[in-house]
Amino acid sequence: MARVLVGVKRVIDYAVKIRVKPDKTGVVTDGVKHSMNPFDEIAVEEAVRMKEKKLASEIVAVSCGPAQAQETLRTALAMGVDRGIHVEISGPEYETLQPIHVSQILAKIAKDEKADLVIVGKQAIDDDSNQTAQMTAAFLDWPQGTFISKIEKTNGELKLTREIDGGLETIKIKMPAVLSADLRLNEPRYATLPNIMKAKKKPIKKLSPKDLGVDTAARIEVVSVEDPPVRQAGSILADVDELVTKLKEGGHV
Amino acid sequence: MFASNSRGLALQLSNHLKRLQSTLVLAEHNNEKLIPITQNAISAAKKIGGDISVLVAGTKCAPVAAQLSKASGVSKILLAENDAFLGFTPETLTPLVLATQKQFNFSHIVAGASAFGKSVLPRIAAKLNVSPITDIIDVKAPDTFVRTIYAGNAILTLKSKDPVKVVTIRGTNFEPAPLEGGSASTEQAAAGDYKTDLVQFVGQELSKSDRPELTSAKVVVSGGRGMKSGDNFKLLYDLADKLNAAVGASRAAVDAGFVPNDLQVGQTGKIVAPELYIAVGISGAIQHLAGMKDSKTIVAINKDPEAPIFQVADYGLVADLFKVVPELTSKL
Numbered sequence: 001m002a003r004v005l006v007g008v009k010r011v012i013d014y015a016v017k018i019r020v021k022p023d024k025t026g027v028v029t030d031g032v033k034h035s036m037n038p039f040d041e042i043a044v045e046e047a048v049r050m051k052e053k054k055l056a057s058e059i060v061a062v063s064c065g066p067a068q069a070q071e072t073l074r075t076a077l078a079m080g081v082d083r084g085i086h087v088e089i090s091g092p093e094y095e096t097l098q099p100i101h102v103s104q105i106l107a108k109i110a111k112d113e114k115a116d117l118v119i120v121g122k123q124a125i126d127d128d129s130n131q132t133a134q135m136t137a138a139f140l141d142w143p144q145g146t147f148i149s150k151i152e153k154t155n156g157e158l159k160l161t162r163e164i165d166g167g168l169e170t171i172k173i174k175m176p177a178v179l180s181a182d183l184r185l186n187e188p189r190y191a192t193l194p195n196i197m198k199a200k201k202k203p204i205k206k207l208s209p210k211d212l213g214v215d216t217a218a219r220i221e222v223v224s225v226e227d228p229p230v231r232q233a234g235s236i237l238a239d240v241d242e243l244v245t246k247l248k249e250g251g252h253v
Numbered sequence: 254m255f256a257s258n259s260r261g262l263a264l265q266l267s268n269h270l271k272r273l274q275s276t277l278v279l280a281e282h283n284n285e286k287l288i289p290i291t292q293n294a295i296s297a298a299k300k301i302g303g304d305i306s307v308l309v310a311g312t313k314c315a316p317v318a319a320q321l322s323k324a325s326g327v328s329k330i331l332l333a334e335n336d337a338f339l340g341f342t343p344e345t346l347t348p349l350v351l352a353t354q355k356q357f358n359f360s361h362i363v364a365g366a367s368a369f370g371k372s373v374l375p376r377i378a379a380k381l382n383v384s385p386i387t388d389i390i391d392v393k394a395p396d397t398f399v400r401t402i403y404a405g406n407a408i409l410t411l412k413s414k415d416p417v418k419v420v421t422i423r424g425t426n427f428e429p430a431p432l433e434g435g436s437a438s439t440e441q442a443a444a445g446d447y448k449t450d451l452v453q454f455v456g457q458e459l460s461k462s463d464r465p466e467l468t469s470a471k472v473v474v475s476g477g478r479g480m481k482s483g484d485n486f487k488l489l490y491d492l493a494d495k496l497n498a499a500v501g502a503s504r505a506a507v508d509a510g511f512v513p514n515d516l517q518v519g520q521t522g523k524i525v526a527p528e529l530y531i532a533v534g535i536s537g538a539i540q541h542l543a544g545m546k547d548s549k550t551i552v553a554i555n556k557d558p559e560a561p562i563f564q565v566a567d568y569g570l571v572a573d574l575f576k577v578v579p580e581l582t583s584k585l
Contacts, residue, residue, distance in 0.1 A: 027407055100385075126403055128404070134374075134375035138380050164515070166460060167457065167458050169456070169457045183508075221412040223397060224409075224410045231564075232567075235568060236563070237569065240580045240581050243568060243570055253496065
């Protein structure tokens, strides 16, 4: 049975309309609703289903970030994860934390915890990087299964369906491996109140990047964060004829 | 006098820096023809400045190499034809790119931000111990790039401190480089044993369509939850045929099973920026807008006047789509 590591990130809730800071250094995060990155919920759900199918023996969730990252870990624990590891990173160090740092952390923990499978979301909806699974796999020299919408386990191998540009692709990969979850992989469960209560008793180990021997020095310098250009207000048309006229005027037809 | 001197110096310096740039573009292809986003990637490489090489790896490379050898601005094509590259798996391509990098010491490694580029480039970057930069929309300087974050709701300009810049580019933000006027030399890429038993490509199931490809179509007609069923998408296919348009969809339409996943437009689907985008029965959630709000002209057809899509639409029609879409099709 596989030991599964899942990566979870605390991000601004997907439904929040974000605001750029006036000094253009970033977006406003104080007092803004945060939740678990939606793709990570799918990763957690998949790990929990593997455990329910007796394909996984233990699930460990890892989150890198400030103290509040523990709330995200608690959510994962309430969904069925066995224990958490919080790698605390805050302040300016967190501002320039990139997938490369997180991947190095995940790779080290995967080795320390003797994981057979690492599952993360395909991208975080804040930085939209879509890099962590690929880089974690590279640091471990494990195969990667990215943008996965279906996992079938056969002895020691995984048969994976990937979402690619023109449709779907099937690959087989050997374990240990790193996977990234796409939207269609599953429908994550809601944590029930009794499970939320139980999750409070589950252990969360706290580590620092230094404990893991990972250097989190900035790889980028943020030059600016700005609002996207605003589109000019359009007009509501009376009927289809008017739309046809506008399309003709615009040279579209 | 002093000002003009310092400007001259800056120009000299910048030319000097540009001379030092050399970019490797990873060609995306299907062993028969080039995938167009590669041409956009070549344009981004031109903007970075310096010498441009293109790596063509696959089980069959000759037709694509022939296409690329005429690409304007490309000086060298590197060929790596090997059965190991079946399915273009990142596990086999990464050691090839690392060997190529060792040989030529590129300052930049670039590919389109497609499913292919996004799978392969971060793996390469990790092996080079550099932080990759995803889905850039502009190049400000050889080390300074612009990209969107938070579903396109903020624009981040960043300076990379890494010695090698590994970058994927958003196809819709760079013009495709023409496949004519150039005369690149072709040589074999670093030979090696690129086989692996870690991963095995089994096969692909591609959606077949006679319509233009979604990310490069001049016109896109998209349907959302308001379409109510997959059968009703016929209305959009009819309209799309009139306009020579590609058909897209919102996540709601994909999740409801109306259309396959690869038609999804949005933050986590495809990013499109056509001349004309017609959103039918789509409310306009943040995540959908992320994939289409750079379209030149946006038309929204929705019966809910409060739908957020109307805030970005140039022309809105508050009406029942089942009535107005057939009418529009017949009047075009």
